[in-house]
Amino acid sequence: xxxxxxxxxAPIRRSRTGSITPIIGWLQYAxxxxxxxxxxxxxxxxxxxxxxxxxxxxxxPLPVTQPSWRAQASRLARRLLDLRPRRSGDWLGNAYVMHLxxxxxxxxxxxxxxxxxxxxxxxxxxxxxxxxxxxxxxGSPKQPLDEHLLGVARDAGLIAHALPGFERxxxxxxxxxxxxxxxxxxxxxxxxxxxxxxxxxxxxxxxxGAFIVxxxxxxxxxxxxxxxxxxxxxxxxxxLRATYALGLRxxxxxxxxxxxxxxxxxxxxxxxxxxxxxxxxxxxxxxxxAETHGSASxxxxxDEDSHVVYEGCTTxxxxxxxxxxxxxxxxxxxxxxxxxxxxxxxxxxxxxxxGRQIAPMLRLMSSDLVLDELDDYDLxxxxxxTRLVYWAGLLGARVILSSATLPPALVEGMFLAYRAGxxxxxxxxxxxxGQGAEQLAVPCLWVDEFGxxxxxxxxxxxxxxLHQQFVAGRSAKLTGVSPLRRAQLVPLQIPANxxxxxxxxxxxxxxxxxxxxxxxxxxxxxxxSGKRISFGLVRMANIDPLFDVAxxxxxxxxxxxxxxxxxxxxxxxxxxxxxxxxxxxxAALNRRQHDAVYHLPEIRSAIDAHPEHDQxxxxxxxxxxxxxxxxxxxxxxxxxxSMRSLIQLAGRVQRxxxxxxxxxxxxIFDTNLRHFRFGRGADGQPAAAFVKPGFExxxxxxxxxxxxxxxxxxxxxxxxxYDALNALPRIRPRPAAxxxxxxxxxxxxxxxxxxxxxxRQPGPSRTLNGVELLNASAAWQYPQAAxxxxxxxxxxxxxxAQPSTTLVxxxxxxxERLLMHRVVDAKSASSQKLYVPxxxxxxxxxxxxxxxxxxxWGAFELLDLLTVQAEHLDMSLTRCAQRMATVNVPESERxxxxxxxxxxxxxx
Numbered sequence: 001x002x003x004x005x006x007x008x009x010a011p012i013r014r015s016r017t018g019s020i021t022p023i024i025g026w027l028q029y030a031x032x033x034x035x036x037x038x039x040x041x042x043x044x045x046x047x048x049x050x051x052x053x054x055x056x057x058x059x060x061p062l063p064v065t066q067p068s069w070r071a072q073a074s075r076l077a078r079r080l081l082d083l084r085p086r087r088s089g090d091w092l093g094n095a096y097v098m099h100l101x102x103x104x105x106x107x108x109x110x111x112x113x114x115x116x117x118x119x120x121x122x123x124x125x126x127x128x129x130x131x132x133x134x135x136x137x138x139g140s141p142k143q144p145l146d147e148h149l150l151g152v153a154r155d156a157g158l159i160a161h162a163l164p165g166f167e168r169x170x171x172x173x174x175x176x177x178x179x180x181x182x183x184x185x186x187x188x189x190x191x192x193x194x195x196x197x198x199x200x201x202x203x204x205x206x207x208x209g210a211f212i213v214x215x216x217x218x219x220x221x222x223x224x225x226x227x228x229x230x231x232x233x234x235x236x237x238x239x240l241r242a243t244y245a246l247g248l249r250x251x252x253x254x255x256x257x258x259x260x261x262x263x264x265x266x267x268x269x270x271x272x273x274x275x276x277x278x279x280x281x282x283x284x285x286x287x288x289x290a291e292t293h294g295s296a297s298x299x300x301x302x303d304e305d306s307h308v309v310y311e312g313c314t315t316x317x318x319x320x321x322x323x324x325x326x327x328x329x330x331x332x333x334x335x336x337x338x339x340x341x342x343x344x345x346x347x348x349x350x351x352x353x354x355g356r357q358i359a360p361m362l363r364l365m366s367s368d369l370v371l372d373e374l375d376d377y378d379l380x381x382x383x384x385x386t387r388l389v390y391w392a393g394l395l396g397a398r399v400i401l402s403s404a405t406l407p408p409a410l411v412e413g414m415f416l417a418y419r420a421g422x423x424x425x426x427x428x429x430x431x432x433x434g435q436g437a438e439q440l441a442v443p444c445l446w447v448d449e450f451g452x453x454x455x456x457x458x459x460x461x462x463x464x465x466l467h468q469q470f471v472a473g474r475s476a477k478l479t480g481v482s483p484l485r486r487a488q489l490v491p492l493q494i495p496a497n498x499x500x501x502x503x504x505x506x507x508x509x510x511x512x513x514x515x516x517x518x519x520x521x522x523x524x525x526x527x528x529s530g531k532r533i534s535f536g537l538v539r540m541a542n543i544d545p546l547f548d549v550a551x552x553x554x555x556x557x558x559x560x561x562x563x564x565x566x567x568x569x570x571x572x573x574x575x576x577x578x579x580x581x582x583x584x585x586x587a588a589l590n591r592r593q594h595d596a597v598y599h600l601p602e603i604r605s606a607i608d609a610h611p612e613h614d615q616x617x618x619x620x621x622x623x624x625x626x627x628x629x630x631x632x633x634x635x636x637x638x639x640x641x642s643m644r645s646l647i648q649l650a651g652r653v654q655r656x657x658x659x660x661x662x663x664x665x666x667x668i669f670d671t672n673l674r675h676f677r678f679g680r681g682a683d684g685q686p687a688a689a690f691v692k693p694g695f696e697x698x699x700x701x702x703x704x705x706x707x708x709x710x711x712x713x714x715x716x717x718x719x720x721x722y723d724a725l726n727a728l729p730r731i732r733p734r735p736a737a738x739x740x741x742x743x744x745x746x747x748x749x750x751x752x753x754x755x756x757x758x759x760r761q762p763g764p765s766r767t768l769n770g771v772e773l774l775n776a777s778a779a780w781q782y783p784q785a786a787x788x789x790x791x792x793x794x795x796x797x798x799x800x801a802q803p804s805t806t807l808v809x810x811x812x813x814x815x816e817r818l819l820m821h822r823v824v825d826a827k828s829a830s831s832q833k834l835y836v837p838x839x840x841x842x843x844x845x846x847x848x849x850x851x852x853x854x855x856x857w858g859a860f861e862l863l864d865l866l867t868v869q870a871e872h873l874d875m876s877l878t879r880c881a882q883r884m885a886t887v888n889v890p891e892s893e894r895x896x897x898x899x900x901x902x903x904x905x906x907x908x
Contacts, residue, residue, distance in 0.1 A: 060130045063146040068126050095783040096428040103361050108155035110355055111322035123151050158318035166319045167366035173336040174239030178263045179231040191225040194447040197454055198232035204443040205233045209422040210398040211415055216448045217404050218651050226370045226400050241367035245342045248628045249274040256339035271335035273344050332359040349387035350792040368398040375403050375410055376627045384797035386417045386776040393421025405647055405730040408467055413757025415463045420780035446470040450477045475732050482660035483724035485650040489713055492669040494676050503676050508552035514667045518635035519616050521663045527595050535617045537633040539649050541641045543570045543622050545673050547905040550620055557851020563612035565857035570622035573903040576865045576884040584858045589631035591656040617857055623693055632656040635665045639672045641694040643729055643746050650725040666725055670713045695752045706752055709742050716745040803891040809862055810881050818863055842895025844907050856901050
């Protein structure tokens, strides 16, 4: 282990506390029970004999003393010796072999441990052995250790022999008319061209994998195009198996439902996995409600179909019979098409929790992978996603990156990861015994609504050049289209050193003025009442100031003759409230049928209830409004934090109606509230403002190249970068040598992405205290690191450094009011969660002072919503609240503030 781990892991090893760490990481990788040992050695590399001795005081003789164990070990050793002359290379250095060997062991252990005392699959050991591997549910000894090890060895051998080609025994989608059918809609003709290009690549892709970039614009049907391309790449006889991984639960449910209805797929053909039954229940409740009222649109593409291919009996298959007995594994790998959150697939690459790798690894080995809106993840999540793409290549999957705003460095970094993984796959599963794997040229395909381009790329330079050519063609087409979103900067004027309360009040006043200006320019007459109506979206960077700004906005009211309907939307509403808000907004901001919004009961009653001629429906939202929401607003206002967020927000304006105009419909404040709240840092320089969220570095240190010298967008953006607001600044960077990350918001993002995704050049600027800083490329540059938990620990997925807690609102004994409780996780899986009442001194129910001319958009009283759901699900109000009245909030010693109109925030 030391021999092959030390050279490739040297940078990682140096970044930890000592050279023993890789060994301890390997132990932790092999058995999570040694975590206490790992932690103690990480802190201290030397120990007294008194500390070491307990680990060597054994409770009985090791299995090596048993005749059966020794006989089996001898047989395997002889077979290994016989194989040595015929097999060259370092087996321990072969990532494919090592990972599949561990998968076989984990799955064999998982299966054999589940066998009860009467199972016919149990083997006979020598008997009389006093050590046991596990216990039965009643606590009695279950499997002697020698028998357990022999049984695991037997099953691991069977599983390993069955791994190649096991996917042929799983259900797949073949002969599907909906996926083959040519479109009759001119808007979607590009999908036919994309499918044709994929068909032409089929033979190459089956031999060498495939890396596909889908950059079609929003509303062009990327989701269906991705399925059609993967169907075209698949062997027609074998059929399609695909995994569609998304970032948000709500978007996952929407995408899965879209596939089900548009492609007429049943539950046995398409599985939707989001984690959390409450989210699914609420989604299905509103879906059923929409269908009952006739507002759902379901169009079957085929009247009859027999497109699911399933051959072979899984109960007789050595691998599948052992894997599919577990519901969690079966649910993840059986369905031909899986729509899930990335959280379900990320554990494939992690070694920090025993057994969690099994299902996602088997899924990657048996289906292709689509990563949707990859550039919308936080920077800290990209290393984990790079690991996932590397593993997709390693395990033989084909990959699609699907987003209209992919930065070139992100595409290049993911290609490098995919190709590195695919090279390992070719060495072990390629033609001619893997000869020439290092020269692998990966079939690549670029598609958008304007055209297709394909080529085989053997290195990053080729990929980068071809991607640049594709983007140049796309840019030329986008530039020639009349802009749908025109933006303008608005100076944000707040006195220096003003108290926080005054900052929020001043921001609310300028926000109202901006809303009224956009309403005046973009309102339209209600076809029934003649009143002037507009729908606007206001994006703020952080929830805590949003809460206070909303209070100030409500208090100041609206001018005479104007009424403002305000909907506050962010992640800190109890689940049932957030779901109700999202349902309301999804319905109102679906503008595909121009006048349909005026017939919605909630909108109609709100307009008619107020006499004012000018009425604004305004969503005051956190960044959750940017990604995955299929909304079409008349206008938008942004508190800026990044160019990416501005482009995403603009995508929610004129999304469905696509009416170009000559007046700005997006106003951008020229700086954000963090600029006023934090002033200058300890080093005397302006404190980072475009951060959390944003791409600016929070400290000068080694990341000083990513600190901006100004936080006024007038100095950070060129006029052409925001005047016609589209994806071009995001996909078409200036040459690397010309990037100025200190004086340009656009350049900052491209420089930060390149620094994160691409291999770093060695040098003192990329070290901290003499230790090399790792970025996302470590996933494929140091493949043996995956044999430890190091990368997963240092670069975790969805890591939130801020301590948080879960609150829940539970009814009192009379079910007349809701009391706030803290949810305390049980110490064991068999224990129930604990609900600890929150001291009333920690809960502050906010009393709003509402000015004239402003009212809530929608009624979302928590108790009323819970009562409806409890009746719908036929469960008690308390049980329903435990599932649906939860919310994650930052930990706070002072407590939390709550109002049904505003949600929750930390208490001041």
